[in-house]
Amino acid sequence: AYKELLKKKKSQTVIVAVIDGGVDIHHEDLKHKIWTNKGEVANNNVDDDNNGYIDDVHGWSFLGGKDGDALYENYEIVRIYKKLSKQYSDSVSAETKNTEEYQYWLGIRDSVHNQVRTVVSNFEYYSRIKSTYDYYVEFLKKETKSEELSVKKINALPRSDSTIIRAQEFMELIYQYYGSLETDFDQVLDALDDELKLYNVNADYRSVVGDNPDDPTERYYGNNNVIGPDAEHGTHVAGIIAATRNNRLGINGIADDVIIMPIRAVPDGDERDKDVANAIRYAVDNGAQIINMSFGKEFSPNKQVVDAAIEYAMSKSVIIIHAAGNDGNDIGIKPSYPVKYYNQRDSAKLWIEVGASTSMANEMLPADFSNYSKIRVDVFAPGEDIMSTLPDDSYDELGGTSMAAPVVSGIAALLLSFYPELSPEQVVEIIKRSAVKYPDLEVIKPGSMDELTSFSQLSNTAGVVNTHKALKLAEELSSK
Structure with a gap:
């Protein structure tokens, strides 16, 4: 694609927010691709740009506080269990038991x-x-x-x-x-x-943040440590999108003229809805054009605050790329939150839901762990044995829809960078239309051992993303 289609074209810088567990912003293959807040003076303990976040020079963490950073969080089901445990016990009335x-x-x-x-x-x-x-x-x-x-x-x-x-x-x-x-x-x-x-119901991992966990509308808390205690996952995601190309180090990220905005909101455990909502709003308010969200969970008790943030992102024409999840489930039946649907009628138009594919165009095309849905998954993208950056200037292969989503984010960034005249709606449509289609291919259904199904039943495009085809389609639309 770079040699044939983009050789003589100029690009514009695109900002991609990576909402994750942290990014090693000092990595040799990423350090020149990290967003800098030009309105903020580093380490002066002043909110210079008046955005509510002090010293957010390279992004923000909603999992930290003045005394440190949270690594763990309970699963959401455990938080629900703890909350309801205060209300119910074995000695409740017969009337209550019938509710x-x-x-x-x-x-x-x-x-x-x-x-x-x-x-x-x-x-x-x-x-x-x-x-x-x-x-x-x-x-x-x-x-x-x-x-x-x-x-x-x-x-x-x-x-x-x-x-x-x-x-x-x-x-x-x-x-x-x-x-x-x-x-x-x-x-x-x-x-x-x-x-x-x-699963430890007695643990209080959140206290270090210093917020009110029960207030889903709270906005301004956290710290500026975007690396966090464990930046493996987020660093790998960021590298797939933006690792410096052709510098004789490590790998080549998909998009060349791109800047990563690290936002820490994903712990070991389940992310909180308020953190996800605030991370989305932070990304939008600080100029991100694309948001990569390689995370998901089974329950979303404060879905309304996430929905409001997603709707806000849509109003600002920000593209959201979300990993479908790694449970081998049909997310049309068993959702992996957040989802693009606000209710039964409305959905986020600039949202791409991504499943993970392998390198084999046969019955093993979908990764066996990938979630899927004829309605809710849009495209598949490479997500098995993906080489990328890891903390401390290292590199290794990881797998998951977490790796497939940034492949799509990288393609979206590439399209916006070289074809800025295209609208975000057109970019989303191009990625879907240009996917290589396998509508009649019989594949092993993810999550099963040997059950066969049509690949067309796993997503609404029956396709795997293709950068070369996407750029050719972008050129065609742009020239018109």
């Missing part, structure tokens, strides 16, 4: 308890496997007289001892399942331990 809200509360309570039991059970299971694994690894190192184990060395041991036989059989299972004898069970246990933190 719709009480039955809802019972469902929430049972769901939380079941999910906690599942995580605890998994933690105990993997703890036992780790203990057995560690024991056999040490045992086999002594038996083979080697610090480097291999399948060949292990199988060469004489099967004359019952412990050797059990060790060989166990390590054979490990190799078959993980494809390697070296397996980091500590990483699995750490992930499960983090999961338990998100």
Whole structure:
């Protein structure tokens, strides 16, 4: 696309807001692509531009306060559980038990308890496997007289001892399942331990922010630490969109003349509706033309404040790109919030919902984890094994619709940059119309093992985005 279609064309800078968990603004491949608020004087503790946010030089965090930054938040279902727990108990009246809200509360309570039991059970299971694994690894190192184990060395041991036989059989299972004898069970246990933190009903992760969590209309809180305690996800997203091209470092982002506005609103756990709404408003008020939102959750108790922010973004002609989610669900049946629908009639016209595709144009075209919907998903985009930037000048592959969304954000930025005469509505339409269509392709339905369905049933375009085709269509429309 760059060599054939954009070689002699001039571009204009486009601002893309990345609402995420944080962005490493000092990364070698991103540091020249970070938005700077020219109306703000750095570190003078004054709101120079009078936008309500002090020293927001490179963006804003709605997850921080004067005493630090929040990393975790409970899942939304846990927050609902905690709120209703104050209202209901086992000793409520028979009349109360017959109410719709009480039955809802019972469902929430049972769901939380079941999910906690599942995580605890998994933690105990993997703890036992780790203990057995560690024991056999040490045992086999002594038996083979080697610090480097291999399948060949292990199988060469004489099967004359019952412990050797059990060790060989166990390590054979490990190799078959993980494809390697070296397996980091500590990483699995750490992930499960983090999961338990998100279900901890007694935790107060929010207090460091200093806001009123129960006031969804509160606007002005947070701090200017846009990196945060864990910037892996947001840095990866930002790199896909905007990593500096052709600088002999790392990767080439999709869009060249683009600036990233980092806004921190997504914790480990579920983002709060008020933070999402405020992040959208901050992005719009500070000049973002595109907002990338690679996050989602099952419940949205204050959906109205998010809807109002989305409607505000639409009124300012800002394009929103949202990741469909990674649960293998039909989001027409089980939504992943936020959604573009305000109610049954109205929706955000400049919204693109993105599913994740693989590199294979066969039955495995949709990523097995991707959410989908004939009505609510617009396009698919590459979202499996995507190489991009990570904190501390590093790079690695990640997968998810979180990676597919910034691919689309990058394409949208490219179109706005080289064809500024096109309206945002035209840009959204171009991305959809130019997608490579696979209407008759039979694919494995995401979330299933082998159920086949038509690719046309997974999105409303039956298409995978294509930058080259999008630019050719933009040129055609622009010339008219």
